[in-house]
Amino acid sequence: xxxxxxxxxxxxxxxxxxxxxxxxxxxxxxxxxxxxxxxxxxxxxxxxxxxxxxxxxxxxxxxxxxxxxxxxxxxxxxxxxxxxxxxxxxxxxxxxxxxxxxxxxxxxxxxxxxxxxxxxxxxxxxxxxxxxxxxxxxxxxxxxxxxxxxxxxxxxxxxxxxxxxxxxxxxxxxxxxxxxxxxxxxxxxxxxxxxxxxxxxxxxxxxxxxxxxxxxxxxxxxxxxxxxxxxxxxxxxxxxxxxxxxxxxxxxxxxxxxxxxxxxxxxxxxxxxxxxxxxxxxxxxxxxxxxxxxxxxxxxxxxxxxxxxxxxxxxxxxxxxxxxxxxxxxxxxxxxxxxxxxxxxxxxxxxxxxxxxxxxxxxxxxxxxxxxxxxxxxxxxxxxxxxxxxxxxxxxxxxxxxxxxxxxxxxxxxxxxxxxxx
Amino acid sequence: xxxxxxxxxxxxxxxxxxxxxxxxxxxxxxxxxxxxxxxxxxxxxxxxxxxxxxxxxxxxxxxxxxxxxxxxxxxxxxxxxxxxxxxxxxxxxxxxxxxxxxxxxxxxxxxxxxxxxxxxxxxxxxxxxxxxxxxxxxxxxxxxxxxxxxxxxxxxxxxxxxxxxxxxxxxxxxxxxxxxxxxxxxxxxxxxxxxxxxxxxxxxxxxxxxxxxxxxxxxxxxxxxxxxxxxxxxxxxxxxxxxxxxxxxxxxxxxxxxxxxxxxxxxxxxxxxxxxxxxxxxxxxxxxxxxxxxxxxxxxxxxxxxxxxxxxxxxxxxxxxxxxxxxxxxxxxxxxxxxxxxxxxxxxxxxxxxxxxxxxxxxxxxxxxxxxxxxxxxxxxxxxxxxxxxxxxxxxxxxxxxxxxxxxxxxxxxxxxxxxxx
Numbered sequence: 001x002x003x004x005x006x007x008x009x010x011x012x013x014x015x016x017x018x019x020x021x022x023x024x025x026x027x028x029x030x031x032x033x034x035x036x037x038x039x040x041x042x043x044x045x046x047x048x049x050x051x052x053x054x055x056x057x058x059x060x061x062x063x064x065x066x067x068x069x070x071x072x073x074x075x076x077x078x079x080x081x082x083x084x085x086x087x088x089x090x091x092x093x094x095x096x097x098x099x100x101x102x103x104x105x106x107x108x109x110x111x112x113x114x115x116x117x118x119x120x121x122x123x124x125x126x127x128x129x130x131x132x133x134x135x136x137x138x139x140x141x142x143x144x145x146x147x148x149x150x151x152x153x154x155x156x157x158x159x160x161x162x163x164x165x166x167x168x169x170x171x172x173x174x175x176x177x178x179x180x181x182x183x184x185x186x187x188x189x190x191x192x193x194x195x196x197x198x199x200x201x202x203x204x205x206x207x208x209x210x211x212x213x214x215x216x217x218x219x220x221x222x223x224x225x226x227x228x229x230x231x232x233x234x235x236x237x238x239x240x241x242x243x244x245x246x247x248x249x250x251x252x253x254x255x256x257x258x259x260x261x262x263x264x265x266x267x268x269x270x271x272x273x274x275x276x277x278x279x280x281x282x283x284x285x286x287x288x289x290x291x292x293x294x295x296x297x298x299x300x301x302x303x304x305x306x307x308x309x310x311x312x313x314x315x316x317x318x319x320x321x322x323x324x325x326x327x328x329x330x331x332x333x334x335x336x337x338x339x340x341x342x343x344x345x346x347x348x349x350x351x352x353x354x355x356x357x358x359x360x361x362x363x364x365x366x367x368x369x370x371x372x373x374x375x376x377x378x379x380x381x382x383x384x385x386x387x388x389x390x391x392x393x394x395x396x397x398x399x400x401x402x403x404x405x406x407x408x409x410x411x412x413x414x415x416x417x418x419x420x421x422x
Numbered sequence: 423x424x425x426x427x428x429x430x431x432x433x434x435x436x437x438x439x440x441x442x443x444x445x446x447x448x449x450x451x452x453x454x455x456x457x458x459x460x461x462x463x464x465x466x467x468x469x470x471x472x473x474x475x476x477x478x479x480x481x482x483x484x485x486x487x488x489x490x491x492x493x494x495x496x497x498x499x500x501x502x503x504x505x506x507x508x509x510x511x512x513x514x515x516x517x518x519x520x521x522x523x524x525x526x527x528x529x530x531x532x533x534x535x536x537x538x539x540x541x542x543x544x545x546x547x548x549x550x551x552x553x554x555x556x557x558x559x560x561x562x563x564x565x566x567x568x569x570x571x572x573x574x575x576x577x578x579x580x581x582x583x584x585x586x587x588x589x590x591x592x593x594x595x596x597x598x599x600x601x602x603x604x605x606x607x608x609x610x611x612x613x614x615x616x617x618x619x620x621x622x623x624x625x626x627x628x629x630x631x632x633x634x635x636x637x638x639x640x641x642x643x644x645x646x647x648x649x650x651x652x653x654x655x656x657x658x659x660x661x662x663x664x665x666x667x668x669x670x671x672x673x674x675x676x677x678x679x680x681x682x683x684x685x686x687x688x689x690x691x692x693x694x695x696x697x698x699x700x701x702x703x704x705x706x707x708x709x710x711x712x713x714x715x716x717x718x719x720x721x722x723x724x725x726x727x728x729x730x731x732x733x734x735x736x737x738x739x740x741x742x743x744x745x746x747x748x749x750x751x752x753x754x755x756x757x758x759x760x761x762x763x764x765x766x767x768x769x770x771x772x773x774x775x776x777x778x779x780x781x782x783x784x785x786x787x788x789x790x791x792x793x794x795x796x797x798x799x800x801x802x803x804x805x806x807x808x809x810x811x812x813x814x815x816x817x818x819x820x821x822x823x824x825x826x827x828x829x830x831x832x833x834x835x836x837x838x839x840x841x842x843x844x
Contacts, residue, residue, distance in 0.1 A: 181648035184632035206523035210606035226603035
């Protein structure tokens with residue numbers, strides 16, 4: 001009557017250390033991924049700010065596309081103003097008025113000018129603008145010019161901002177508001193940025209969507225929303241594959257969809273027996289080379305499967321919510337950041353003193369959630385204890401202390417480095 | 423024939439300094455805004471990561487909602503295992519099997535146990551789980567228990583993560599992935615976060631949407647996309663009011679829409695004559711107190727209108743793209759950050775040496791875009807010159823040097839502080 005799957009085969013395996021797992025994964029990744037040539041996507045301009053460009057942006061036509069006034073005044077041929085002064089003005093006949101957004105439709109002859117607003121297109125023949133402050137009306141159809149202007153004065157010329165064929169922004173550049181301004185100026189509707197799609201699937205017959213009510217024995221899916229949030233926080237685009245029960249055929253179907261739609265695939269196991277092995281078998285069945293690592297000497301986070309399926313990294317994530325997020329941080333986040341073209345350094349760890357002893361099992365690396373508090377100008381780290389099935393320890397924590405596999409714990413007063421969240 | 427609006431009245435005004443403008447605006451802001459009680463919005467969980475909570479989140483029901491196994495094994499009454507050992511096991515009869523996501527439907531009597539997977543709901547009467555590794559099958563319907571367990575061992579109890587009525591997250595907290603996990607666990611579909619809506623309207627008869635082709639005299643709207651990107655980069659939610667021509671009645675209509683839909687309203691002037699005054703008059707006409715500041719002693723960025731319309735801050739932004747973004751940074755961004763609950767410090771300025779002289783007009787504060795380069799281990803700042811009608815100076819720049827109004831410029835070799843972009 002007892003379910004035979006209760007015998008857990010991974011107990012018998014040699015567990016890999018995190019460093020070993022990273023090396024195995026990194027060694028197996030295709031060039032394309034190692035060089036960051038994945039995760040590039042045509043993205044609407046409205047969503048591109050903060051993303052890293054994945055193309056060289058070439059200016060398709062001169063910007064501005066015509067000579068423009070940058071002051072209100074009169075468009076002139078500069079030579080007609082040479083020598084003009086308050087005592088001896090130049091007199092120019094007004095040939096017309098430039099209207100915003102329109103070609104004036106006329107050209108300036110010698111001794112002519114045209115009223116022009118800031119931003120207006122210079123009429124043919126004009127090469128400068130005299131500011132309105134340096135003019136005076138003269139009769140109905142002329143103005144006095146009280147100061148000379150040089151050719152190009154108070155004007156931006158066609159192509160001054162960028163010329164046709166110029167590379168105005170290069171691949172690898174992180175887009176700021178001014179870059180969006182320039183991209184709009186040259187007429188871009190979309191831009192290719194590094195924004196990897198990370199598909200997230202939750203499995204477990206006990207799970208219901210987080211927006212639904214739970215019946216006895218049911219739990220709301222926490223890992224799906226949490227992993228998608230973690231992807232989003234790094235600049236990736238989460239793909240929500242929803243949740244499926246512990247049925248290998250169903251899981252395989254949805255995993256296949258994830259492999260075609262996304263750059264990375266995360267399958268968070270329910271916590272139920274044997275799910276880890278189902279994911280393991282499916283990764284091997286779906287493509288080559290399949291499973292790379294199965295099981296880590298890490299607490300929390302032992303039940304992890306790392307695989308590569310026809311070029312797409314796939315992670316079987318632990319079901320416990322705390323383990324799931326710590327494994328994301330250690331193994332998945334670096335890959336998402338690589339795909340996002342994110343070369344920023346991680347935030348520096350904070351030095352703190354332990355407020356109490358903490359015993360750790362030698363032989364596996366441990367991540368200890370701690371709360372940071374300042375006392376007398378120094379930082380103190382208080383361990384937050386609780387099984388990894390609880391999320392509240394991580395919610396109350398400000399960061400993690402990494403305890404090496406060889407260590408058997410920490411003493412109150414020990415100085416530790418706390419890797420901050422965010 | 424020349425347009426009479428060419429006489430620009432703001433030349434005659436007393437221009438305010440940036441500091442004066444900030445003080446006037448801040449003095450006029452309602453309590454609600456000063457205390458950051460604006461910009462709070464019900465937001466889908468999928469978009470909430472990185473945002474600051476604007477509510478205390480109360481746990482509506484115990485999490486987990488029932489006692490759960492955190493190991494695979496046998497649910498037992500702990501007392502039935504006391505004294506058990508490999509030499510002298512306890513023998514328990516298997517009353518049934520717990521299935522994931524279901525109530526077992528039976529209760530344990532004395533000397534009974536139930537097979538249970540990790541995450542399974544404990545049957546009534548059970549208070550601990552014996553790991554499968556510490557058991558041995560015994561006949562068809564019993565198991566040997568080889569080690570004792572204490573009550574609560576290998577179990578998380580109902581409410582261990584959070585109890586009904588607990589405040590699990592407080593207003594002001596910035597949401598991380600683990601917080602999203604907890605919110606999903608308690609069944610939240612949305613959460614109130616600080617995510618101010620900032621409406622952005624571009625005006626100018628010369629403008630076309632950035633996705634369209636330009637005819638002679640036309641320019642693509644750059645300020646709309648750039649301002650919306652700047653809002654988004656700070657964590658606000660841009661509201662796209664599109665663009666309208668220089669028609670006061672049309673502009674007023676769209677501004678009214680912005681005032682009802684958003685927490686802040688930005689109207690970027692076309693660069694054409696008199697637009698600034700149109701915005702000025704509209705702000706006064708739309709509500710109280712109306713215009714607070716008109717014109718700044720700042721380069722670039724002089725033509726700015728700051729107003730408050732029935733509690734909503736309204737900014738008439740300069741039309742030139744560089745001026746527009748520098749004024750956003752100086753005047754609008756702090757308000758957006760306040761609304762976002764963002765208490766992080768701005769990035770520290772970089773110390774650098776000027777590579778060449780730069781003349782500045784005394785009497786107005788100036789923001790000089792510079793490119794930063796490292797030479798012999800020190801930073802050098804090279805000024806990027808060009809009229810504010812060009813965006814390329816800001817695109818090529820890494821930051822801004824602020825030149826005080828009293829200064830007449832900088833010399834090559836001067837040490838300056840560069841405020842970095844991002």
